[in-house]
Amino acid sequence: MVTTVDDEFELSTWFNSVSDKENGFNGVFAAKSFRERSGDNKRDSRGDAPDPSVCYMCHMPGPEYMSSDKIRKAPSVPVCSEDCEEKYLASKGLRPALKKEKKRKQDEKEEEEDGDADDRDEEEVDYAHCYVCERDGPEYMSTDQMKNFPSVPVCGVECEAVYLKSKHKKKTKKNDKATPPKKAKKENKDSATKRSLSFLEDHLLESDDSKGYKSWWLRALTFYDFVYQRHAMWHSYTYTPDLPNVDPALTKFATWNIYRELDRTTAYLRKSVLRWQKAHQDRRSLREILWMAVVFRFCNKIETFYDVQGIPKSDEFKAFKKRLSSLVKKKPNTEILAGDRDMNVDTYLQTLEDFLDNLDQCTSKVKSCTTIKEIFEALQNFNKNALGSFTCWQVVCDLMELNILPEGVVEGDFIWMTADAKQSLVQIFGQRRARPSEFVSLARILQQRQAQGFKALQVEFPYFMDQKLNLKNIGHALHGYQLYRDIKLYQNNRFVGATAPGKYVSRSVLNDQEPCEICSSDQDDLLLCDLCHRMFHTECDNVVEVPPASWVCHDCKKLSNYQVVGLVETSIKVGATVEPTVISID
Known part of the structure; x- marks a missing residue:
């Protein structure tokens, strides 16, 4: 359409014409009477010519356009819309491509916009809010099994359905040919076959700067897969001494427990604190617990404290100093301090002596703190x-687990992460997202998505004492995940670190030295508390029934505020036959 008709339009005249049509007059008669009344029936020198005051097809007065003047077989006529122009050209035996061409261009534009939007999805998705309704703290991620539909945070099934429906409409516009049902079914089956844990291992070995995957969710699943296998390994050992059916790398090389509470070092400190409390009429002292935690964690090697008769109290430091110096002379080639610490025993003892001199001041500072971060910074200072x-x-975590934080301090507002834990976040989320300022937020995302992650892996996670992984344990697991990645890279000859992964060595023999905590006898069968590693006779601790899985003593239950003593993690009935869970990456 190339020309605009500027004839004046009179509403009253048009209304009368329409009224005549509604009263039974056909459109042609109404248009004719309208032209006669308006006196605008114009003709040109060629004879009968289209009336420019009405649409050539529908006779609506005041048409705004003229049909295309580039077609010889169809002279240009006044029309009110593209539809009327199309009808006019069709009446002339032509099949106009104008509308189709416009639709094609519109589809191309939408496809280009959709592509740009998909490219922005990875960068612009706000994981703290639902992608659809923008509600705070969404608990789930949309399915990642839909091809070309990136996984996004959603707060429920309804929002996921809305998101997938909107994406499906966009993709349908792009594809004119639909996949036949049988073929689609086969493709879905092939896709399901590919989504095995061996496929997850490809993501496990993926480099930190890789940009080959559209969604971080698949890399997160490799993290949840490690979390499941590593804790299932610990869980399996509570049933049987046999090797668990997990990735052999986990039983061959040393990694961390998923729950920090279950680490042998944490259990040793808890045992020492509980025994000190029993010796002091169950008195709880932040000053004494802070001191014991600092002395132990600054060394962090259980074998050393077994050799020097345990963790010293604040009034026993001089005797501890003599015993440790004597141990160094007796065993000069023995590793006294754990880890790659740039410190010798003399520096260790001198630092502890300085801390003891400032113990009251440090305790006062910790008591005045209102957040976890403030406590951490007070110790750093x-x-x-x-x-x-x-x-x-580590000391802050011990204070949390021993339930002796200052009143009002909330545990889930901050975590400090090791370099390995941060590297795990970079590997999972990519360098663009995993910036230092976002580390805690990203760890919180992994905490919030844990239920969905295990569901996506189609496994039932054996939560310890029915406690979901808190932010502290997510940070703990992230460190262990990087150790696991190093192990897998080492096995695939792709490890670039300076030190090869350490071998796994069981220290369960340390528990064999323990008698019953109450009667001091080592006769008959003894129960091991999973949190403090103290031994008990069932009759001494008034245990009515022995649970098939984890058991926690009364003191630890009281200290940790667990609802039930010896709560079975997988809700297995006491006395029922228990089969070890089969866990495999094959």
């Missing part, structure tokens, strides 16, 4: 971080 950030965070 001692002698310009003489203890080191790792030790400070």
